[in-house]
Amino acid sequence: MRLATWNVNSVTARLPRLLDWLRTTGPDVVCLQETKTATFPEAEVAELGYEVAAHGDGRWNGVALLSRVGLADVERGFAGQPGFPDPEARAIGATCGGVRVWSVYVPNGRTIDDPHYAYKLNWLAALRDALAPTLAAGTPLVVCGDFNVAPTDSDVWDPAAFVGSTHVTAEERAALVALLDLGLHDVVPEPMKGPNPFTYWDYRAGMFHKDMGMRIDLVYASKDLADRVGRAWIDREARKGKGPSDHAPIIVELTSG
């Protein structure tokens, strides 16, 4: 099974590129984030053979799951998901090909002194609590998406540039460790070029061309699935050219289990 996750930064703006990418990449299951629409282009994606489950509430956020290996038991949001003040469209789960799949878009946090930062930490803690029963039951689980946290200093282009910023704090990283402590494994993808497994590069100032990026899009898999990972890589080709998202997709090949 070929699984992918991609923050598309507006599925409306990215639709031609998304459709081309689906045709050439041929993923079986796709987790999307930042769809930024309440009206997902389901028909266009369905033409390529995918079932669609989308969760969007307007101009911000928005997540979706695409699958051609089944899409059952869809959940929009998770139990206990915090809001700001109301829950936002940041998580969607479904069972695809025998795997419980979640696509998540973790709150940005903005700055450390902003209420959105506490919201982000609360959100990650609540996600942990919501996933615990699935892992305890031994269900194959993968949580993919834009976590808005760089797990280590090696996951940002220059740690010194991030001192005092969100995405790299001990609290945020501890929230990721708490997820791993449930029995999840960080599937680190191959960069395909250069030493850094970055998945995001700011649009500004030629950051992509200088590989000044961050690894903030993550694939967290239960052990049985992590053991089935044949290859995982970052599709940096999708970050090139005219009209890309600022994030690149991650693609994971799972051998049959």
Added chain:
DNA sequence: ATGACCGGTCGTACCGGA
């Protein structure tokens, strides 16, 4: 060349992204 912000919005600046 991968080439130097972008998407969305009751907009024609500003917010959010990270």
